[in-house]
Amino acid sequence: xxxxxxxxxxxxxxxxxxxxxxxxxxxxxxxxxxxxxxxxxxxxxxxxxxxxxxxxxxxxxxxxxxxxxxxxxxxxxxxxxxxxxxxxxxxxxxxxxxxxxxxxxxxxxxxxxxxxxxxxxxxxxxxxxxxxxxxxxxxxxxxxxxxxxxxxxxxxxxxxxxxxxxxxxxxxxxxxxxxxxxxxxxxxxxxxxxxxxxxxxxxxxxxxxxxxxxxxxxxxxxxxxxxxxxxxxxxxxxxxxxxxxxxxxxxxxxxxxxxxxxxxxxxxxxxxxxxxxxxxxxxxxxxxxxxxxxxxxxxxxxxxxxxxxxxxxxxxxxxxxx
Numbered sequence: 001x002x003x004x005x006x007x008x009x010x011x012x013x014x015x016x017x018x019x020x021x022x023x024x025x026x027x028x029x030x031x032x033x034x035x036x037x038x039x040x041x042x043x044x045x046x047x048x049x050x051x052x053x054x055x056x057x058x059x060x061x062x063x064x065x066x067x068x069x070x071x072x073x074x075x076x077x078x079x080x081x082x083x084x085x086x087x088x089x090x091x092x093x094x095x096x097x098x099x100x101x102x103x104x105x106x107x108x109x110x111x112x113x114x115x116x117x118x119x120x121x122x123x124x125x126x127x128x129x130x131x132x133x134x135x136x137x138x139x140x141x142x143x144x145x146x147x148x149x150x151x152x153x154x155x156x157x158x159x160x161x162x163x164x165x166x167x168x169x170x171x172x173x174x175x176x177x178x179x180x181x182x183x184x185x186x187x188x189x190x191x192x193x194x195x196x197x198x199x200x201x202x203x204x205x206x207x208x209x210x211x212x213x214x215x216x217x218x219x220x221x222x223x224x225x226x227x228x229x230x231x232x233x234x235x236x237x238x239x240x241x242x243x244x245x246x247x248x249x250x251x252x253x254x255x256x257x258x259x260x261x262x263x264x265x266x267x268x269x270x271x272x273x274x275x276x277x278x279x280x281x282x283x284x285x286x287x288x289x290x291x292x293x294x295x296x297x298x299x300x301x302x303x304x305x306x307x308x309x310x311x312x313x314x315x316x317x318x319x320x321x322x
Contacts, residue, residue: 117150118149121149121150125150125153125183126150126183127150127151127152127153127179127183127185128151128185128186128187129147129151129152129153129185129186129187129188129189130152130153130154130155130175130176130179130180130183130185130187130188130189131147131152131153131154131155131188131189131191132154132155132156132157132160132162132172132176132188132189132190132191132259133154133156133160133190133191133193134156134157134158134159134160134191134192134193134196134198135156135157135158136193136196136197138193138287139191139193139285139287141154141191142154144191144285144292145292153175153178153179153183153185155171155172155175155176157170157171157172157224158198158221158224158225159192159196159198159199159202159224159225159228159255160190160191160192160193160255160256160259161198161224161225161227161228161255161259162176162190162259162260162262162263163227163262164227164262164265165262165265165266165267166265167227173266176188176263176266176269177266177268180266180268180269180272180278181268185278186277186278186279187278187279187280187281188263188269188278188279188280188281189281189282189283190256190259190260190263190280190281190282190283191256191282191283191284191285192252192253192255192256192282192283192284192285193252193284193285193286193287194249194252194284194285194286194287194288195287195288196248196252198221198224198225199225199228199248199251199252199255200248201221201222201225202225202228202229202231202232202251202255203232203235203236203244203247203248203251205222205225205226205229205232207232207233207236228251228255228258228259230258231251231254231255231257231258232251232254234254235247235248235250235251235254236251238250238254252284253282253284253293256282256283256284257282257313257315259282260280260281260282260297260313261302261313263280263297264280264297264299264302273297273299274299279296279297280296280297280299281294281295281296281297282294282295282296282297282315283295289322290322291320291321291322292320292321292322293318293319293320293321294317294318294319294320294321295315295316295317295318295319296315296316296317296318297313297314297315297316298314298315298316301314301316302314
């Protein structure tokens with residue numbers, strides 16, 4: 001966590017369809033070539049990288065002389081499938097050998113080639129986005145949406161839930177407080193996803209389960225998922241004629257909207273929504289079809305519709321990226 005800066009070059013290409021989103025600016029964006037990059041097969045790069053001679057100059061303006069691979073970031077992206085899956089490596093030492101190669105590849109092809117940018121980030125951060133996503137290992141916002149270091153302040157929890165203000169302190173609302181009040185982010189994006197185990201757990205819970213009975217289960221997951229039980233009831237009511245998997249998918253999206261509504265229970269978030277200096281968005285990543293749905297909370301019309309049969313929740317700027 002650092003001091004705030006007023007950055008300088010635009011990356012508005014990232015969410016061209018989002019409403020009221022100002023570009024994130026930090027020097028000249030060195031990552032514009034590619035939205036994300038994993039790098040060439042790190043094992044094949046072992047002979048290229050001399051880990052003993054990759055020291056970073058202490059002077060940030062020192063002329064950097066590092067041999068550069070002829071492959072650009074955009075070309076590196078095409079070899080993503082060539083990266084060895086650490087889950088397939090049986091030997092624990094070899095797993096960390098693979099991770100070491102990935103780190104050294106990152107250091108050579110991103111850090112050292114964009115040294116001034118990274119050293120500026122070491123002193124300051126001014127992200128425009130706060131991202132709340134699931135802990136699921138298949139859902140990584142930086143990979144899916146191409147966020148680069150310094151662009152998104154991120155917190156991850158089971159099922160990407162935002163508890164209401166009344167439910168008391170958690171690591172999620174602590175992160176929200178810092179992002180909104182200190183970093184002054186301009187966008188909060190809650191990202192849900194398909195096949196969410198947290199939502200499946202929620203949908204399997206008894207409808208009349210109380211907080212005390214959930215505690216007796218001895219399950220932290222059940223206790224946490226109780227924060228979204230309203231989403232479960234709405235999903236079951238709307239999708240009662242569908243099978244369990246389809247009900248879960250309905251609840252995955254309903255839970256995102258519940259989190260968006262819960263964000264409005266925080267006084268300092270509601271104040272900035274009124275000032276129109278903050279926008280709140282929902283996102284749904286389906287990794288089976290590789291599609292991304294995005295929508296924005298319509299704060300003014302949500303306030304007007306409060307108490308209606310549709311639960312007073314209004315959205316705008318809905319789009320599907322596929």
